[in-house]
Amino acid sequence: MRLTASIRYAAALATAALACSIAPRTAHAQTTYVVPSLSDFSGPFSTVMPSIGGGREAVINWWNAEVGAKQGIKLQMKAYDTRFETAQTASLWPGILAEKPLVGFALGGPDTAALQQRLPNDKVVMFSASASNGFAWRPNQWILSLRPTFVHEFVGFIDWYQKTKAEGKRPIKVALVTSESSPSYVDVAKGVTAFAKANPKVVELVEVVFAEAQPADLTLQMRRVTNSGAEVILAPASIQQAIAIKRALQALNKKVPVAFAMHNAPGFIAKPMGGIGSMEGDYETQGGALATDDDTEVKRFYDMLATKYGLKAPWNGITIGGIAQALLLVRAVEAGAKKYGPDKLTGELIHKTLLETTFTSASLFGYSSDIKYDISAPFPVQNPKVNIGVVKDGKLMPAVLGYSVPKMDLW
Structure with a gap:
């Protein structure tokens, strides 16, 4: 009986010692x-x-x-x-x-x-x-x-578009719509303008439109841009501005493609635009993954x-x-x-x-x-590389993946 009690006592001591040795580690385990x-x-x-x-x-x-x-x-x-x-x-x-x-x-x-x-x-x-x-x-x-940078992402698109649509033989006419409401949006204008000045054989920047981040209407600006012969419109700014660009083009019945960033991509603004079918021929250009099917x-x-x-x-x-x-x-x-x-x-x-x-x-x-x-x-x-998607047959599809951006100096 005493032996049994001693064994139990020893076991209890061992258990207590084990608990003490484990407790600090457990407390510090996470x-x-x-x-x-x-x-x-x-x-x-x-x-x-x-x-x-x-x-x-x-x-x-x-x-x-x-x-x-x-x-x-x-x-x-x-x-x-x-x-x-x-x-x-x-x-x-x-x-x-x-x-x-x-x-x-x-x-x-x-x-x-x-x-x-x-x-x-x-x-x-x-x-x-x-x-x-x-x-x-x-x-x-x-x-x-x-x-x-956003500039890298859009310059990558410009370079690819010029080589693809103009076979690299002439500069493409591009318009940029942005805003002064954010440092990033202003930075895109500076960078794309600097690239256009340094690469006149690649791109002709027909206009940089500065508008409110949440514009009521951009029809007047889009009429001016389309009349100037813009072949593609860059839309790096807000979601509301991206939607206003598309609605203005619809009102004018103009089919000029728009290139969006990740944060205002076709898949995201499709719902307020009445479906991704309304984005047919538009692009997404960015350095991350594309939300394709x-x-x-x-x-x-x-x-x-x-x-x-x-x-x-x-x-x-x-x-x-x-x-x-x-x-x-x-x-x-x-x-x-x-x-x-x-x-x-x-x-x-x-x-x-x-x-x-x-x-x-x-x-x-x-x-x-x-x-x-x-x-x-x-x-x-x-x-740096960009992935470019295009809306085709009602779906966002890869146009090109891992496209190398032309070398750029700080603007």
């Missing part, structure tokens, strides 16, 4: 990092924020469950409404910084303008959901994009997120942008944790990891080509 998610719930991109935010959140949920749990890391996303305004982002930043983030999500130009000078000192890496900008094309940047790895990953991780955002370029942005963020955290330890990460170590690591297209499930950063630019600057 490290939580706050991930600020700069968002627009009340500004010009509030209509697309559910798609961007839904893509971000679904990827974070997937990674926490299937990767982070094994590494001992949990990422906690926290949204902040910047209204897509530089001043609002700047005013919110001290409170965001108080959460001690290492890495986070940005939207686009206003966030870059507000934070690019601060982040190297604050030691926080931010990933932009949009393409990069000329005003951000400086060394040692901490707000990074998977895509080249093809059975691709990109679409399969989206379907998995929708089935298992609550993704409700529709299949379009906006959702793809949110997913791509989040994939690069979690892969950067993952790579940093393997190098330095899951509980030892800092923003500086994440930044170092980004400069030392090639993130393959396979690891990003095809949502981007291979990503390799260097200190010279906030985007993959070596041989």
Whole structure:
């Protein structure tokens, strides 16, 4: 009886000792990092924020469950409404910084303008959901994009269109419609204008139209543009402006094709336009994946997120942008944790990891080509490429994938 009691006592001591040895490890087994998610719930991109935010959140949920749990890391996303305004982002930043983030999500130009000078000192890496900008094309940047600049994306389209439609024999006539409401939109005008001046045998820029981001009507401007013989119209600005361009062309009964960016792509604005059939012959040009109906790895990953991780955002370029942005963020955290330890990460170590690591297209499930950063630019600057889609027979189809952008100097 005493032996049995002793055995039980010894067993109890052993159990207690084991519990004590395990308890601290369990307490430290999972490290939580706050991930600020700069968002627009009340500004010009509030209509697309559910798609961007839904893509971000679904990827974070997937990674926490299937990767982070094994590494001992949990990422906690926290949204902040910047209204897509530089001043609002700047005013919110001290409170965001108080959460001690290492890495986070940005939207686009206003966030870059507000934070690019601060982040190297604050030691926080931010990933932009949009393409990069000329005003951000400086060394040692901490707000990074998977895509080249908007100018690269549209210049890539111009070069391809001139070689395809004019067989490279004459310059094509191009009009650009943009806005002064955002630094990014102004930057596109500067960059495309600089390319046109340097390459008169490739493109003749017939007009740059500056209009409101949410214009009531653009019929007068589109009549002027079409009368000038524009063969294609570039629409890099807001969703509302893209819709106004199309409606004006319909009112004028003009069939001039329009080239859109990822954030106002045909698949996204098709619904307010009455169906994608109204976009026949229009284009999408951008450095990310295209939301085609093809059975691709990109679409399969989206379907998995929708089935298992609550993704409700529709299949379009906006959702793809949110997913791509989040994939690069979690892969950067993952790579940093393997190098330095899951509980030892800092923003500086994440930044170092980004400069030392090639993130393959396979690891990003095809949502981007291979990503390799260097200190010279906030985007993959070596041989930038664009994917160009065209609406044909009521569907978005690839026109060309991985088209190399002509070499460009900073404008």
